[in-house]
Amino acid sequence: MYQVLYCLTAEHDWLLVALGGAVCLLASAAAISLFHRARAARGHSRVAWIALDAAVSGCGIWATHFIAMLAYGPGAGAAYNIPVTILSLVFAISVTFVGLSIAVSATRRRFVALGGAIVGTGVAAMHYTGMMALEMPARIGWTGGTVAASVLFGIVFGAIALSVAAQRDDIRHGLGAAGLLTLAIVAHHFTAMGAVSLTPDPTLAVGGLSIPPGALSFLTASAAVAIIAIALVAALLDRRAKGELGRQQVVLDTALENMSQGLCMFDADGKILLFNERYAAMLGRTNMQLTGRLLLDVIREQQAMGQWDGDPEEFFDRLVTDAREGRSTTTSVNRFNRSIRVVNEPMAGGGWVATFEDITEWLAAQEKISHMARHDALTNLPNRVLFHEQLDQGLRLARPGDQLAVLCLDLDHFKDINDSLGHPIGDALLKEVGRRLAACVGENDTVARLGGDEFAVVQLGRQEEAAASVLAGRLVEVISAPYDIADHQIVIGVSIGISLFPQDGDNPNELLKNADLALYRAKADGRGTYRFFETGMDARAQARRLLEMDLRAAVQRNEFAVYYQPIRDVARDVVVAFEALVRWKHPERGLISPVNFIPLAEETGLVVALGEQVLQVACAEAATWPDDIGVAVNLSPVQFKSPNLVASVVDALALSGLDARRLELEITESVLLQNSEATLTTLHELRALGVRISLDDFGTGYSSLSYLRSFPFDKIKIDRSFVQELSTREDSMAIVRAVTGLGRSLGIATTAEGVENDAQLELLRREGCTQVQGYLFSQPRPASEVTNMLERPRFRASA
Structure with a gap:
């Protein structure tokens, strides 16, 4: 260790040592960045990135060695053998390529470390081959233990460096791995240089194919720095592009997986390039390997599982043919009780994109809409x-x-x-x-x-x-x-x-x-x-339509006249009231009977306006009669459905000045068949005005007695059908007797309609009928003849 420290401190130029370290660090940073790019690539692209990484790493190791050798200064007369020097570069790149290939492809940490160790071995192979290229008048000796330590440093730190780099592709792990790789190269070189001993030998001469250390170190350092810089810039640009592509890939993957539709992309041969999970789920292919497989093989597999009907080859050939000929197709298929619409769109350069949409609910909604429309x-x-x-x-x-x-x-x-x-x-x-x-x-x-x-x-x-x-x-x-x-x-x-x-x-x-x-x-x-x-019905219908048109015009032009038929008191033998009866004075047809137009007026609703006209005329004309003479006006069931009925009665009385007690409104039992509660409310409102209410055609309905109990009518009118058969049918006589008896019991006046002869009059008088009216006394006459009808002194004995 002392020998190594002595060599580093006493035998090296520290400025050049710093330069070598900087070149080494730059090369290591580029190597780690390229290492990450190679791990992200696939196929031939990965091999290319590994080769570039090996070239950059080898050049960095090689340049660091010769710059450090320049800092060592082997002495005068030293030179480097060019072939061996080139061989050392080849060793650095080749061995590093092997180590990087193992580390890039490995999924387990120990194999990544093995690749790093081989890279460390490549550092040693380059260093000692480069030392063999040194030619000088001296013999080079080595200290075995120090040599082993230098090789071990390179292997250990190289293994650790790539292990750290493989953990995560971020700045912290990248810088750490670059520093460790730099340490592996530098620690090996300077330890190895501490193992060197030089023994002068003048007999040794420098060969012809050699280059001075200074020139070689400068040239190699310059070339290495340029290569490393270019590689580093390429790595950084590629890393930025990779980051952008990664972000785009995340966006694309998110969009694909959040589509409501299934999507699958095929190449020109029908091989699956990409798909989303929605596609796999819709077609029951979630548990199948899809990427890279031919669609035909996938369909055959599903057919074997009983999940596909039809001929797979025919289906597949049709899809491929349509895509090659540039045809877009839309079809519907059923899968797992769901209806799926499939749209195949050809791609430029071959292949096609298929989208799959579940239209089960849409079809059900369309079917429901169609059903509702029909x-x-x-x-x-x-x-x-x-x-x-x-x-x-x-x-x-x-x-x-x-x-x-x-x-x-x-x-x-x-x-x-x-x-x-x-x-x-x-x-x-x-x-x-x-x-x-x-x-x-x-x-x-x-x-x-x-x-x-x-x-x-x-x-x-x-x-x-x-x-x-x-x-x-x-x-x-x-x-x-x-x-x-x-x-x-x-x-x-x-x-x-x-x-x-x-x-x-x-x-x-x-x-x-x-x-x-x-x-x-x-x-x-x-x-x-x-x-x-x-056949004749069409003509009658046309006649009815013409009559309806005339009736509408007649209401607007007020072509109606009010005729009056007297109602006589049987006991006093005097006229007590007149019943107002409408007549239509048609400009072409003459006088038209109510029988011919009242039903039509009720069907068309015109009877409401017509009834208001009759009521106003009857009240106005009755106001000119003696005060003890009343007027009876018929109300149609259709009028009772009008919310303005009570208002129209009030208006007629106000405009005419007629005392409400002189007005009698006649209704039929069919009025009470409608909304009985609302009808009774209206009747009570009319009664509150002072108007008298008469029940017309009594005995022809179904519930007359219940009506008499629910509303206290002022008068009951016996229908003419019973009066006409008084002398011929016992049951008609019995009904008249019952009605008159009921009237006496309830204190209600009874009026018999349709009296036409003396025999009928006598029978009605005998049964106690209160009032009578009919042709025996007078036909309906215009208002101008009311005075004459009032002056008749007694019952006519003959018509």
Whole structure:
């Protein structure tokens, strides 16, 4: 050790020693940086980086040696043999290349240390070969123990240096490894130089192929520094690029793994280049080796596990062909009960990128949207759109001799149910109607809800007209059966119109139009029945439409007149009131009876405006009569659905100045069939005004007695149908007797309508009827004839 210290302190130029150390440290730093780059590379790129690292390390070791030898100063006459000097450089690079190759490729720490030890051996091989290149007139001697120590220093510190470098690629470990590698080179060299002893021998001469130490040291140091600097700059630039690529790789990997889609990239031969976990999971390939494998081999493996159907070769060849020909393809496959859409996009230079999207929920949503667009949301029956499609399809598939029937159905008085019991009950009723309809038809027939309370049926097959009649009769029977819904027992009827193919039309629109016309006829004939289309129905429908147009215009132009029929008190033989009856003075058709236009006005809602006009005229004209004469005005059930009814009565009384006690409003029992609670509230509001309320057509409804109990009417009017049969039917006489007796018991006046002869009058007088009206006394007359009707002194004995 003393010999080594003496050599270092007494036999070396410290300035040159410092230069050698700096060159060594620079070379070591470059070597460690290249070592990290080589470990990150793969394949041929790794070999290239190891070779560059070996060249830089070897040159650094070589340059450090000769600069240190210059600092040692072997003396005058010394030179270096050029071939041996070059051989020492070759040894430094070759042995270092072997050590670095082992350390770079190793995954275990001990093999990394082995590679570092070999690099340390390369330092020794270079040093002692370089010493062999020294030519001078002296013999070189070596101290064996010191030589062994120098070799050991190089091996130990070299092993430690690469072990530290392999732990982590960061600044701290990099600087530590560079320092240890520098220590390995420097410790070996100066220890080895401490083992040298020179014995002068003038007989030894310098060979021809030699170079002076100073010149060689300068040249090698300069060349080595340049090579090392270039390598270090390259390493730093590559390290920066690697860091940027690493960051981009992290971003790319994060994006790939967080994609909702699966992604896989293939080369031109169909080999998998990269993929994300979503791809592997969607296709059931998570437990398979994928990278670098042919897709065909992967599919064959899945086929062997029973996870692939079809021909793998055909499928694979089609993909490769499409990619080579630059075709983009989109297909759908089913994997593990999931629907997956696959899009293959060719890449420039060959290969393709495939994306995989799970569209199971999307397909379900699309199917639901399509179903909702073609089915009724409430009943889940086909709607008008799908009904037209299926009807059109049935017509196209019909063969000669086939008959197709279209049935249009409309529930009778459904709106009354909706208004009285509420929409939830109405919706539940429609659902039950739809269920009953579907249960009645055949498996090839179609039931649809067209909207509101309108339904339709298409009956298919080679059938006679009787089959449609049987089905329609069955539907009327089934739909009319009672319903139990939310503690309500509901009875509702149905009207049906029927058209037949081919006699009534050969296209969906015509058949539906004609079935609709037949439906109107069924309603006009009393509802709760069915009718087939007849040729004349179209003309009648057109006439009805024309009448409706005229009626709308008549309401606007006020073409209506109010006629009055007297109501006489039986006991006093005087007129006590007049019933206001509307007449239509059509500019072309003349006077039109209410029977012909009131039902149409109620269907179209025009009766509300018409009723307000009649009420205002009747009150205004009654105000000119004697104070003891009243006026009776009929109210339609449709008017009772108007929220402005009470206001319109108040306005009519205010404008006319008529005493409210002289106004009598007549309602039918059908009014009370609506929303009974709201109706009774309205009746009480009218009664509070002082208006009298009369129950018209008493005895023709279903619950008259309950109505009398729920609201104290001022008058009961006996329907004309009972009066006309007084002398011919005992049951009519019994009903009249019961009604008059009920009126006396309750203190309610009774008025008999339709009295046309003395016999009917006498029977009514005998039974105690309070008031009478009819043609026996007068037909309805204009307001100008009211005075004449008041002046008639007594009952007419004859018409």
